[in-house]
Amino acid sequence: MSETITTLEKLASSVLQTLKEEKNIEQKLQSPLRNQILKGEIKKITDVEDRANRLLEEGVIDIYAEQIDSNYIREIEYLRIKANYYRSKVLQSIDVDQEVVYVYATHIFLKDFLEKELQQFTGDILDIIALEQLEKEEPIVVQPNENLVSLYEDHGLGSFSKPREQGLPIFESSSIFSLCNLLKPYFSEQDFYYLESLFETAVQVPRKLFFLSEGNKLADLFWQLYENKLVFNCNKMQLERWIAINFQYSERGKVKGFTPKYLNKIISTDHQKCKNPIVDISNDFSTNINS
Known part of the structure; x- marks a missing residue:
């Protein structure tokens, strides 16, 4: 300089x-x-x-x-x-x-x-509702048993050697590879290194991953994944919280953090369809990506 x-x-x-x-x-x-x-x-x-x-x-x-x-x-x-x-x-x-x-x-x-x-938190009613709800939630540990193993196998995940907390998203295993390829242009090489691990484990990575585009595109993608049952083991509010913890985005050349209000409007409420979505997901995710 x-x-x-x-x-x-x-x-x-x-x-x-x-x-x-x-x-x-x-x-x-x-x-x-x-x-x-x-x-x-x-x-x-x-x-x-x-x-x-x-x-x-x-x-x-x-x-x-x-x-x-x-x-x-x-x-x-x-x-x-x-x-x-x-x-x-x-x-x-x-x-x-x-x-x-x-x-x-x-x-x-x-x-x-x-x-x-x-x-920052401003007292907006959507922020109040989101934060109050999160405070009330108690983490529930899901212990593997025959029924749960069957559920996981239906999604191509196999059984887990470790219990998975209810509320942590589980992504359809067959879609993770396509999802990572789809998002590769939107992350730096260093951040992309953590992306697959994040989708496979849902465990918080060392730092928030920086999405190199508008936040509504990433939020819309997660909304589509949820609506098409490609992510499960959580409700929408828990998914929003997970996104806010693990991702940030670019707005006018500056780094922005996701807020409960921002994500709630896109994922949990009726909203206008993203004008320039990353992808338009059909029920067959992999086919849609490769088409």
Whole structure:
């Protein structure tokens, strides 16, 4: 990273608290309307970003011009930061480039802070229901016996040498190979190393695996697996909890963690079909994957 970018980041980081105070962020976080307020604050920032991208595509502004159009200073500075303009351009002085620092602090640091706060538990009724239900659940250890062995063999699993807790998902063994192949492009090589083990054992891996795309795609895939009876030994809420513990996803180039509310809306409630699903699973999973 260049010295210019390092300096810019340090300056922007130093004014972040000032920005929070100016916008009364701490008070807003305590408000009963916290969720709506955070969405509103994020929208103010993304509206500028959307306008900047539109102006750039329409050829209205030029981020590499020597003279900046005073009507679009904030939009141009946002696009310059996004385009790594300041990796090769030296800031003239702190005073002259105060607008650059402000834009960087707003669109990088403040936006990130607000988005992370929005993901935290906010008292939403869906989060309350999910968390209360999870607290009530007691792990039930399933002891192998003739009936259970028969059930497992019906799914191609064979008998287990170790008991499996009720609530930990069991994936149809014949589908695991196809499932891993399907998901291989969505994980780094290092994370993919753990993926098959996770599907075979459901035991938590050393770290959350990073899904390199939108979270709704992965959640939709697990919903389809459940609906097509390719995962069992758990209810939908337990499956949601398992996903949240073991996976994270990418949103606008940033790492996001799954929340109970997010997963509940996709897996446990009626929802619109994913517009760009990873796969459309039929009852014959392997045939569908290979077709």
